[in-house]
Amino acid sequence: MSDFAGFVCWDKSTVTATIATEAVSPSRSVFLATHAPLDIHRTPVTGGRSGVPRVVSEQDVLRDFLTRPTNNGVLIMPVLGDSGAGKSHLVRWVAARTGSTSDRQVIYLPKDNTSLAGVINLLLADNHGSPFDEIRADMARIGREISQTALERSLLDQLAAALLEATPGPPQERALLGKQGLYVLLHDPFFREKLLRPGSLIPRRAAHAINGRDTEDGDVPLQFTVEDLPLDLTDIDEAALVSRRLYGRLASDPQLQVVAADLLQKHLDVAVMQATSLGVGRVYDAFLEIRRALAGKKEIVLLVEDFALVQGVQRDLLDAITETGERAGTQVLAPVRTLMAVTTGYFGALPDTVRTRVDSCSPYRYELRVTLSDDGARNTRAESRVVDMIGRYLNAARIGRERLDMLGVEDEASTPNACATCLVQEPCHSGFGTSSAGHGLYPYNESALLRAVRASASPERPDVFNPRGALARVVRTVLQDHEDDVRSGRFPNEHFASKFPPSRMETVLPDAVRARINELDPGAGGRRQALLQYWGDGPSELINLAPQIHDAFRIPQLPTDVIDAPTALPSRTQEPEPAGKLSDRELLPASVQRRLDQIEHWSLRGESFPEDLAREIRQIIRTAVLSRASWTDPVMKEPSTAILDKAWPRSARTVSIEGAAEAIARNVQPPIRFDRTPENAVFFADLVRLRAGIVEGTLQTRLRLDRLAELHAPTARRAVVSVLQSGDAELVSALRVSIVGASLAGVVVPGASDQALLNAALVDLTGFVRTDDATRSPLWKRALERHLSVRSALVRALREATGVSQGVSGEVHAVDARRLLPLVREASTKWRVSTDDEMPEWARPGYTPLLTVDDAVTEELRRLTELVAAIRLRLPIGTSLSQTFKAVSAAIDAGERHGFVRHTDLRLLRARNGAAEDLSTRALEVLESDLSSLDTSSSFETRLRVAAADRGNSLTRLLDYLEENEAWLDAGLAMPTGDESSEASELLRRLGAVVSDWSLLVSARESGS
CATH class of the missing domain: 3.40.50.300 (P-loop containing nucleotide triphosphate hydrolases)
Structure with a gap:
């Protein structure tokens, strides 16, 4: 490894002490050592009109200023x-x-x-004496005797006084002046508190008067704007009535807001002078x-x-x-x-x-402006001056303020070049270059330096050089933040690239090249991309740079055979096509090319992802995912558009794109995320082409879209199930509601088979009436009626959650019994519902009426017991029902002859008695057996089984028959008669015996025996 690898020729603390971003901050020596000729435009002004500007030097300005x-x-x-x-x-x-x-x-x-x-x-x-000393004395009191808080409140008072005395102007101004105008708000305690909130204009203006300019204020003067008016108030009721009225007008009238801000600003300087006693x-x-x-x-x-x-x-x-x-x-x-x-x-x-x-x-105006491009073309002269200026600051950062002050530097000639004695000067200058004055540009080269400078310009004027921004970001911040990165071989990196997103004036490293780099160098792909983007000036093909650059940053050069191989995908920033041949851009529709350009700007220049394009991309991916979602494993009805929109919305909640305007709650994690990577840029660009019908060259994207759809289709299905609340746990709760509701109808009771339970859970019961409805207790009938009124929706939801249909709007024609039977078994393990149950919202309407089932069972069992007692009172155990029919028939015949029968229609009485011969005591005996099986230890399910069973109408018919005959027999027995014939005597004896038996039974029941 060479001595140049990871070489650092500056110190962070020295950089901090030497490089200031304000012209007034550095020491005299640093200021003069870093001074570079400025681009000063002198524009002739005649009669208020501007002429053609000409670039002049600072010496020209000085001469004109001192000699004119x-x-x-x-x-x-x-x-x-x-x-x-x-x-x-x-x-x-x-x-x-x-x-x-x-x-x-x-x-x-x-x-x-x-x-x-x-x-x-x-x-x-x-200057001393009067009035100078008096003014100085008054100013000395500010901040010492006059606190900031006092000055803030005095500013409001003086501003209100100035507005009260101001001469009215246009109508809108007149509405804000006088005692009913802004004067009211400035004196209202409620509004004064809002105007004095930390960070608002009045406190900042008071702080400026005491302490001077805050570095965060920049060059922007502290002036009243509409944003400084407290128009975001929610507790306005605390203000006085007259204040609320004026506030209401201000809050609803943007034009009046502008007038108010202008008025406040117009009188602010006067208020400052009065509040500070300057006058x-x-x-x-x-x-x-x-x-x-x-x-x-x-x-x-x-x-x-x-x-x-x-x-x-x-x-x-x-x-x-x-x-x-x-x-x-x-x-x-x-x-x-x-x-x-x-x-x-x-x-x-x-x-x-x-x-x-x-x-x-003066016939001239002077303006400082360095334009890095002219009608889109590079301004090489301006670029050279920028490089020279930054070179001077890099040199000063290496030398340090302390040494420059010690040398008493006065100009460029007296400023030493730190590179002159550097041991790695030769490889450094060979690889990275120098300014025209011989100052090394390391760790930049000219390309990287100019790209960083352009990125530091104002977004509104990217072609205009901003010295302050360049010094702060390009020199001071990079040397401070990345010293350790350079030393350890981690520079350049994505952190550096994120500080300097390329402007639209510059070429960029194509997405295809970036993707190829990631493929070849997955460990350091981001660093190599930054290297080529900045130090390589965004080449259209994969290349190596000067070996000294690779050596310094510890990024190995790629083998020649890799460099010579074509990129996997064509670049959109290639050389112009031969004359007469249309380029790819010219062949594409303008709307498609516009979207491709937007994707490029997002990927390569760090710009925001356009909202309309984000919607288009999301829709393509959403459609692909939903088309792969299965609604048959397990079976469910195909969800409606409304359900899909809720479960898998057409927004960033589903598909998130870095850099797009996305209002996502912090607790929401979109299932699909796309970072700002070259691979994703290529993917998006191909999706746009596919949407426009251009298939050629998009195979990899189509395969990726298919894999993406397959991967996330289960997630989409789970989201739909979650919205529908149709997971297994929710279905078990809903099935229990449906089964218990069916038991109220007598369709099913505890202990039934799985198939019977499943059928009961899915039966609609619209128009259903129990055969024993007439004898059901009021509480039971009320619970059943309320449940049946909402049961159709419950059953429909159950069927749709587990069944298939013809399309989205069709009815379910088959359900997934294999999935449902285990769920039904689990649901039927408990037949009681309670408020502690976790119930899906769609099942709640059917669930609420069932909360009274416990009481309904108790009441129904009591009513059934009373029914049995009423029948046995008239048909004691051991008394044959057929014998009763014969005895009643004989009594009708005998009673008619002797006048004992008091009935309006004897033929109807005989017909009813004949019809009653098909009655049976079987239902009565079953009910008696069921009731006798219950005791205090019986489970709820056992009690429900007895109470819920539909016992038909035979019991009520039997009771009605017995009660009707009892009525006319009692009436006949009560009649006095003198007929002592043997036939009449026998009839009376028999009827009397029956009545006697019934009386004994009643007495026994009433005594509790």
Whole structure:
């Protein structure tokens, strides 16, 4: 292994101490050692119109700024650019080259001293007496005598007062001013608490006044926006009525919200000045006093590193530096040259009067902007300047701040090159390259460096170089985070690649090449992909890089025969086809190509997976899985679309794609997951082609889709079973409900055969009526009626969970008895239901009525016992039913002749008596036997078997027969008569004997004997 393998030429702690991401942070030596020429665009401005920009140097800016005549004592030269473009760097460079002299006083406001007291002290430096000392004393009280909490509340008070006194403007403004406007909300304790929540604007603005700029604030000024209005309140009832009314209008009117935010921002600076005791106009007066004192002696050079961050004094300061210095040909105020860095957007928001004064001072505007591409083509000049700049910072990181300060570095010439004495300089520079100044780019080469720089740019402007982002991510973060990775042979890796996703401006390593790498190098495939993507500039084919790069990162070169072999799948980033031949892109429909491009951007550039494409991919995979799902093993009815949508939804809950917008609960684990890998990108691309009818070249994807469907089809089936609640445990509970319900109908009783139990569980019983319904107890009849009213749905669900049908909408025509019989046996081991049962929801309607079965059995057994007693009271044991028929017939005949029969229709009475001759006491004897078998130790199932049996209507017919004859016989016996014939005497004797026997039985039962 060579000395270059895992070589590290920097130290993390040195990097941290040396490389700062802000222009104002590094020491003077580090700043000058790393300074590189800037791309400054100078645009002529005439009559408010911009001309053609020209690139100039910082020396040009310095010369123009210091030598251009002022306009009546005023020169304001803004340096424009986006956040992080290097504006502050240019201002600091000018400050380093511009010192105070006998005819010039320099006032320098850096970004790291933007507290109100700090800004005031710098503005008023070297000026003493009144009013300067009074202003300093008032500022010193902030944070010392005036706490942040007090300042926050004072800010709200002063803001409310400013709005109360503000001059009304447009109608929407007028609705928010005055005592019924925003003044109300700012004084309402409820809303004040919301406006003072940690992290909201007022506390941040108060903190800025005390401590200055927070690094998390960046270059964005602390301004009121709609997002700072507390419009997300749910406990609004705690506010006063007038406040609730105004809040209601604000919450429902987006335009009014904008007006409210603008009003608050418009008066915020005034509120800051009043709340801090600075007061409006005091800084203006003090600065004019300085200008008066220096009139005719010196000019003032004011350098502001970020004007947006000089908050609280902007208004007074603008007025003071734009005040004309000459009056009636006499200089009364010292001239002021102001160079201020300001973001382009913030400058555009300044008052028109300020921008007009700026344009009148200078015919140019300066803007910092390094564009890495021009109309899609690479800007090699700009790239070279970027490489040179990063090279300087890499060199400084190797040397360290301490040594640079000790050497007193003033420029590039006085800055040593750390590579000059390095033992591995030759292989390092040969493999990784250098900047034009000879600074080694290791651990980058030019390709990797520029790709990382582009990835650090603003997503809105990926072609514009962002120095701050590059320093933070490309230099500082990588050298800190990956020092150990480089040393141990783990660099580059996927962690590095995730920091710098390629933009659409760049070529990318095709998915086919990435997949091939994974196949050849499964252990280090991710590292080799990152190596080719960044250090290899995203080649369209599998290649080796310079051997020194492979050596340094401990990634072996691939054998030549592997490199020369074609990739398994064609790349979509190949060289152009020969003239006259259509490329693959031109042959594909535009909609298909658009989707393929989206997949490429997702896979290779780290972009989000489009929502519509994700839906399409999920639907293809879902359809494949469901088509393989079996509804016959075990048998069940094919589920409906609604059930499938619920069990196997068309969403990320089923098929999750990394990078897609997916609202998945943390406890949900999608059964199918696709990570952001080249294999999955190829798979998705082929699915899109297949959907468009393009089959060629998709064999591997079709085989993978088939394997995927086969693998997850059982999961889909289990999901359907879960939604249907038709697993074995649920079916056992539901079958028990159906069987117990059938027992209420007398269809089955405990102890029945398995086949009888199965038939009973699946019988519908629509329109069913028990033959003994007339004698059933009220509780029994009520439970049966309620169960039967919902039984059809219960039985239908049981059949569909275990049966087959013709299609989704057809009726079940066969059930899986082989599966059902064991479940029925298990269900019938217990015939009692309780609230502790784990019951599927679809079985609950049929289950609830059965909770009263215990009481119904008890009541029914009592009723059956009373029925037996009523019959035996009239037909004692040992009395023949046939003899009774004959005796009653004879009594009718005899009684008719002697007038003992009191019945309206003797023919009907004889007919009923004749019809009763088919009655039998068999049912009575069986019931008596069943009842006698019960005692206090009898099980519930035994008691249910006796209570549930359908005993027909013979018992009620027998009782009715006996009770009817008893009635007319009692009536006849009660009649007085003088007929003493032997026939009548015999009749009376016989009837009296029967009545006597019945009376004895009744007496015996009533006495409990």
